Amino acid sequence: VDYDDEGKNFQEGEVVWYYKNGQKSKEGYIFNNKPNGPYTEYYENGAVYSEYFYDMGVLDGAYISYYKSGEPERIARYDGGALKNNKYLLFSEDGDCCFVYNENFRKNSDSWEYAGANGSLRINNDNTISLEVTPNRTVSGGIYTDFAPDGNNVIEISTRQRKNDKNVAIGILVGFKDWDNYCGFYISGKQYAFQQVKNGKTVTSTGWEYSEAIEPNVNTLRVINADNRTVLNINGEDVADMRRIRYDGGFCVLSVINNGYDMAYVDAAELNLYEFVEDESAIREYIPSRRGGSNDWVGSGSGFFIDERGYIATNYHVIDGATTIEVAFIRNGEAEKYPASVVLSDKQNDLSIIKIENPDFRPMPAIPYNFTTNIKDTGSEVFTLGYPIADVMGEEVKFTDGKISSKTGIQGDVTVYQISVPIQPGNSGGPLFDIRGNLVGITSSGLNRDYFKSENVNYAIKSSYLQSLIDAMPQNVTLQTQSDIAALPLTEMIKRFQPYMVYIKIK
Numbered sequence: 001v002d003y004d005d006e007g008k009n010f011q012e013g014e015v016v017w018y019y020k021n022g023q024k025s026k027e028g029y030i031f032n033n034k035p036n037g038p039y040t041e042y043y044e045n046g047a048v049y050s051e052y053f054y055d056m057g058v059l060d061g062a063y064i065s066y067y068k069s070g071e072p073e074r075i076a077r078y079d080g081g082a083l084k085n086n087k088y089l090l091f092s093e094d095g096d097c098c099f100v101y102n103e104n105f106r107k108n109s110d111s112w113e114y115a116g117a118n119g120s121l122r123i124n125n126d127n128t129i130s131l132e133v134t135p136n137r138t139v140s141g142g143i144y145t146d147f148a149p150d151g152n153n154v155i156e157i158s159t160r161q162r163k164n165d166k167n168v169a170i171g172i173l174v175g176f177k178d179w180d181n182y183c184g185f186y187i188s189g190k191q192y193a194f195q196q197v198k199n200g201k202t203v204t205s206t207g208w209e210y211s212e213a214i215e216p217n218v219n220t221l222r223v224i225n226a227d228n229r230t231v232l233n234i235n236g237e238d239v240a241d242m243r244r245i246r247y248d249g250g251f252c253v254l255s256v257i258n259n260g261y262d263m264a265y266v267d268a269a270e271l272n273l274y275e276f277v278e279d280e281s282a283i284r285e286y287i288p289s290r291r292g293g294s295n296d297w298v299g300s301g302s303g304f305f306i307d308e309r310g311y312i313a314t315n316y317h318v319i320d321g322a323t324t325i326e327v328a329f330i331r332n333g334e335a336e337k338y339p340a341s342v343v344l345s346d347k348q349n350d351l352s353i354i355k356i357e358n359p360d361f362r363p364m365p366a367i368p369y370n371f372t373t374n375i376k377d378t379g380s381e382v383f384t385l386g387y388p389i390a391d392v393m394g395e396e397v398k399f400t401d402g403k404i405s406s407k408t409g410i411q412g413d414v415t416v417y418q419i420s421v422p423i424q425p426g427n428s429g430g431p432l433f434d435i436r437g438n439l440v441g442i443t444s445s446g447l448n449r450d451y452f453k454s455e456n457v458n459y460a461i462k463s464s465y466l467q468s469l470i471d472a473m474p475q476n477v478t479l480q481t482q483s484d485i486a487a488l489p490l491t492e493m494i495k496r497f498q499p500y501m502v503y504i505k506i507k
Helices: 463-471 490-500
Strands: 013-018 024-031 037-042 048-055 061-066 072-079 087-091 097-102 114-116 119-123 129-133 137-144 153-161 168-178 181-188 191-198 201-205 218-226 229-234 237-243 251-258 264-276 299-307 311-314 325-331 334-346 351-356 381-386 398-406 416-419 431-434 438-446 458-462 501-506
Touching: 087 264, 114 137, 119 137, 129 137, 129 251, 137 168, 153 168, 153 251, 168 218, 168 264, 181 218, 181 251, 191 229, 191 237, 251 264, 299 381, 311 501, 325 351, 325 490, 334 463, 351 463, 381 438, 381 490, 416 438, 438 463, 458 463, 490 501
Parallel strands: none
Antiparallel strands: 013 024, 024 037, 037 048, 048 061, 061 072, 072 087, 087 097, 097 264, 114 119, 119 129, 129 264, 137 251, 153 218, 153 264, 168 181, 168 251, 181 191, 191 201, 218 229, 229 237, 299 311, 299 501, 311 351, 325 334, 325 501, 334 351, 381 398, 381 431, 398 416, 416 458, 431 438, 438 458
């Protein structure tokens, strides 16, 4: 911890927030200063409010929030931080649901921004847009909206006119194909109008109608398409009801028409689309199983055998909070998977021993690598084997090598080596070997690359701390120190070691 510069703080492991009443408000995990793994938020009464998952600082997988009753309120799917299909599921407490699309003006700025003789449309930092319109001109911007044209849906946008001017019309154009085919819902002063244009001709028009629902500056316009009706709504009040409009296009456009003599200034925000779901098959892929019953693994890491009977070493943060642990490795070319349980942990030094718990497990052949607690010199060549980012890179043991950069870690931490061996999420808990095949450490973490602009500044816990944990075990484990493997080429050494490298998954 650096109290003068929070950017230098190094955070790793489990983190928990609390309400003033002592109840948990949120809990999750941090790896190398970034959220990584499952997160849960709670109501003050202890009920779960939301569950989601981070992959090195970005949302990934399902996000689900709940009403206090435990029924789902919102479900979204994220892929690398991006909202899947740009929409999420919203549920009422009665179980009705709809897809919600929130337009991201900043992300889609190419579709909105404009500057020219008619004026300008610019995107603001708070994801709102501002239009400046030259007298007797029109400025418009729009985005393609993906919803079923015959389904039940709502399109809405909030607008603000900085100066109330009855010569300025603000319109939301729906079902827009081109300027010869669209439907427009406008407000101007205290009046509204609706028109449908097909092939350049107006086929439906309400004319300008007076409405007390229109506010002087800020208004929310909604076009509601439900069953066989299209309803126009201003600030929550229905102002017109007509037979269902059949749209020709799929764009939604904001348009400001300035018929006055001064510049017109209009802001807009919250362009939302709600598509009500009637076919459950349309939402099946969005619905995850509740926590505890999910088939999805929520975290992974590496480990290695320390005893032929199924004892495996790894990092504490790899298995911290796990209700289920599965280990996998390759023996004689065949994948083997078994459940495992925690035997003993050293939270302070980020070490754990787990053991395979399955009567079908057959003890391994003699472990081929030696264990040593001798401190390695700076500059010593070392390598690691593990399962980095296995969901992307595959469940095959990966090799990376480098050197001991320092005998100490951050601010002189004597429990770790600084190493130049490249490691990624998933390498945690893997072994660090010297070139003679001796286990000298356990890979654990890396320096905050974004903050320190660093490359390959990583850390491995010294093997002496693993030895101390093993000595404290209630079971007797004798570490291998007699293996004669030092003279083998590196490639052959890796082949001998691979069956003892373990892929660990948790949920």
